[in-house]
Amino acid sequence: MPRYHIPDEKQVVEALQRVMSTKREVHSQRSLKRLVEKELEGEMLYKVGEVRLRHLAIDSGLVNLQIHVRESGKTRTMIRCPVCTSRLKRVRNMTVYGGTVTLGYHCGRCGYWTGLKHRVPTRYVFTRRG
Numbered sequence: 001m002p003r004y005h006i007p008d009e010k011q012v013v014e015a016l017q018r019v020m021s022t023k024r025e026v027h028s029q030r031s032l033k034r035l036v037e038k039e040l041e042g043e044m045l046y047k048v049g050e051v052r053l054r055h056l057a058i059d060s061g062l063v064n065l066q067i068h069v070r071e072s073g074k075t076r077t078m079i080r081c082p083v084c085t086s087r088l089k090r091v092r093n094m095t096v097y098g099g100t101v102t103l104g105y106h107c108g109r110c111g112y113w114t115g116l117k118h119r120v121p122t123r124y125v126f127t128r129r130g
């Protein structure tokens, strides 16, 4: 039974950098996780959580994130970004009566957006930045 180690932030980001220097595009979060774990592997085996990896990838500035979504058809108020947990900004429009109406939400950190019909992230594509 192999023992797995949890890499620290620096190890993950450095491994990510090496992965993205050989790949232009990684087409899913699971593939990126496997590639990063493989990159870290040496004397020891490593495990990195997919959500943690996504957050570190966003913070690293090394990748552009393409978010694939499906529309849930449900309308609801949203506070936090489902992709990176940042606070979402409301996208508003002026009404003819001088008030405002919420059209949807936007995340300034990772680029996720949704209309009032909630867009549920289903897949992430990571591409090399620059």
Ligand SMILES: [Zn+2]
Binding pocket: 081, 082, 083, 084, 085, 086, 107, 108, 109, 110, 111, 112
């Ligand atoms: Zn976000």
